[in-house]
Amino acid sequence: MAKDLSWHVNGDAGNRLHIGAWRFDGDGSGPRVHLQAGVHADEIAGMLVLHQLLPRLQACQDQGRLRGTVTVVPQANPFGIGQFRQGRVLGRFHEATGQNFNRGFDQSLALQRPANNFAQWQKSLAQLALDADLMLDLHTDDEALPYLYIHRRFWPEQGLALAAALQAEVVIVWDEGGDGSFEETVINHGSPRLTATIELRGQADVSDALAKQDADGLWAWLCISGVIDEVADIAEWQGDVVDMGCMETILAPCAGVLVFEIGLGDYVEEGQRFARIIGRPGDPHSEVILHAAQTGRMVTGHRERLVAQGSVVAKFTGTRLSEGYNGGPLDP
Template identity: 30%
Template sequence: MQEERIELVRPQMGTSRALTVRRYGKAGQGPKAYFQAALHADELPGVITLHHLETLLKEADAKGEITGEIVVVPFANPIGFTQYVDMKPLGRFELRSGQNFNRHYPDLSAALIDAVDGKLGQDADENVKLIRAELRKLITQHRKDVSPLTDLQDLRLTLAELAIDADYVMDLHCDWEAPMHLYISDHNWPDAADLSAQIGSECSLIAEISGDNPFDEAFSRPWVELRRAYGNKFPIPMATLATTIELRGDRDVYDEFAIPDAENLFKFLQRRGLIAGDPGPLPEAKCDATPLSGVDRVSAAHGGMVVFGVEAGAKVKAGQELGYILDCETGNKTPFSSKTDGVLYSRLGIRLVVPGGYLCSVAGDKPLPGREGQLLLSK
């Protein structure tokens, strides 16, 4: 294992920030996997999961069992780690700009199509090597083009540079109150079905474009657009599987969850040829993929206190009462429900709500009218 400390742009005089990066195996010896946690800095289940995964990786490394390259960033957001207001961590948005830490990553698709023009051939493996070399050049050039950088831009580009040529990009997050679930490009499905089954995902949401270019889509989308541009003219595989894995809710920071989660990620790496050994039989899948455009975001009709009647992870019916909003002044209770059958895979983590405020999400198996463009919850 090799450990590196990458110094980031200093936000101000007398201060410093850095990323810790640990590498297992050797660069170029096989497939590459990239893991990061806490890009939303107040989402900590991924941090403890990577802690336990690294214990397994160190043991495998000592035995010479790592046959690929595995890069781990145990905490991906030192900016967000320092953002506290009134004793509460605020790690989803940068306070200075208001931007979501998991949005606005560079889209290199158009530049990549131009960069490989006239260079592709009929050997798929050679095409992948060429494309990855061009992606490395493009992300380096992008840094130069947007300089001088803010500290947020520098963080985004540093993370992107680490993951740009990976076969597997695993961005570990969590929701407020939720079962295990994941987001992935529809072009990676059903290839990613083994990952979904291995981690026990109860809701696997697919979309080509979810809005505002989150971290995972920065690495899957260039392959999608390249394949679309060239069609069948050249063999171009969907060479990067990039996903956002939601490790239940933000308070689910327990060894009883994190240890088996780490073991499942380790088995996935074995199954995909990055670590020697037998991963054992693939667990039975708990769900099939459903479209992100089929998610119903349920909102509050008025302000008050939300009282849920259905647990996160439950399968619900359209029109079924999921809870109610209590107006403590009048005593009125306003029930709420979803427009679709599906899995209630996310619930609000606080109980005081405002008019139009988010309550919960239900994942249906068919796209809903008007659900296009900005599919994720917040910009």
């Protein structure tokens, strides 16, 4: 049986919060794997994927076909999952501190005695993954194609099979971080053979069918990685790879009604219009046209169709360094 590694932390109000975690031990001949979802608590798709994967791992262990060790944390963030406001979960930022839930893990890990419950949660979660050979952190974007973030040291040798197994349409390769994301912290404090952040499409893309497709992809990747004693075939990867600095992030120059004129995955030429914002509906002079900064492919779009000034409208691939890129992550 899987070993229950679940633990509790105290919430912001002193309430007891639960984090479910399980470890499946194989015969020791395969790598150690850490899989988690929901660090951003409003990104649900990965939670369902890991929920579907757990019984398959249990059956594999029972049948003696598990070679590696797999740790699974399906809903990693008990703070964010409780931040319901007016019918919506606000799971990207910690309300009490304003901190992005996926930032500052390295600082919390370095603390001998974390000063608050939030930092203690970050430290405990990071410690669980530090001995992993392979670590995957499951996220989603607003509306998006399936894509991966991966450090250059892992691309393409270790990461290509993962991209193919998950049918990722885009791989974004990064070199520098400095924000203490979970992935970066595991790289800096562990000795992984591969870490990656997987963006499982958009926040609304939660269904049994999509979860099964993604769980099947993870299963195939676990097989070809020597974790499971099973033969799996994956198709050749046909997606796009782009350096993070070449990604174009388009911000809303004004508030208003957002109207996309192309769809996710479409290609654009430099200067091509792809959306407009209607600042004052009823006034045709209030329409602002948005144009592509360079030739590329639309990877993400803003989920809400009423945007605030400065909101991320869309992200595109590119082939040259973006004029707006200043280093670090794409999103705050």
